[in-house]
Amino acid sequence: MALHVGYAVARTGLPSAASFRRWVEAALHGARRRKPAELAIRIVDTDEGRALNRDYRGKDYATNVLSFPTEWPPGVTLPLIGDLAICAPVVLREAAEQHKLPRDHWAHLTIHGVLHLLGYDHTEDTEAEAMEALETRILAKLGIADPYA
Numbered sequence: 001m002a003l004h005v006g007y008a009v010a011r012t013g014l015p016s017a018a019s020f021r022r023w024v025e026a027a028l029h030g031a032r033r034r035k036p037a038e039l040a041i042r043i044v045d046t047d048e049g050r051a052l053n054r055d056y057r058g059k060d061y062a063t064n065v066l067s068f069p070t071e072w073p074p075g076v077t078l079p080l081i082g083d084l085a086i087c088a089p090v091v092l093r094e095a096a097e098q099h100k101l102p103r104d105h106w107a108h109l110t111i112h113g114v115l116h117l118l119g120y121d122h123t124e125d126t127e128a129e130a131m132e133a134l135e136t137r138i139l140a141k142l143g144i145a146d147p148y149a
Helices: 017-030 048-058 088-097 102-117 123-140
Strands: 002-007 038-044 065-069 080-087
Touching: 002 017, 017 038, 017 102, 017 123, 038 048, 038 102, 048 065, 048 080, 048 088, 065 102, 080 088, 080 102, 088 102, 102 123
Parallel strands: 002 038, 038 080
Antiparallel strands: 065 080
16 A cells, blocks of 8 residues: 655644554455555645635535545556545544544544545445444444444
8 A cells, every 4th residue: 555645734743644554554454445555645724625625525614534536537447546635623623522532533534534535425324324334343443432422
C-alpha cells in the first residue's frame, strides 16, 4: 500500500503519517481489499475544507472528511483508489462535542473515508447499516469503541 500524507495545517497534536498508515491498512484489510492500493490524505484547515465541500458537493461549510474516489476509464487498472481531505478543526471540534478521544475520532474518519474510496456508501439505510457495521468491526480490532453507540 502506498500512502501519501500532506499537512496543510500545523502538525502539532495531529496524528502522524504512521498512524494514518495503520488506519488505512486496517480499513483495506477489513474491506478485504487484496489488490495493491495507493491513496493520498491531505489534512486541511476550515477554509480549505469549506472550499472543497462547496466546490465538489455544493455544501458551503467545512465537513470532517471528503472522499475523492478515482474513476479510471474501462480497462485501466492502476492502484490509485483516490484522495481524502480531512479537516483538522472539524475533527477536533467533533471529538470534543461527542466526548471522544481525538485519536479515536481521527481513526474513525480515516477508515470511513477509505471505505468511501472503496465504493461503500451510506445514502440508503441498508448501505448505512452495512458501512457502519464494518467501520465498527474495523475499529474494534484497533481497540476503539463503537463510534455510533
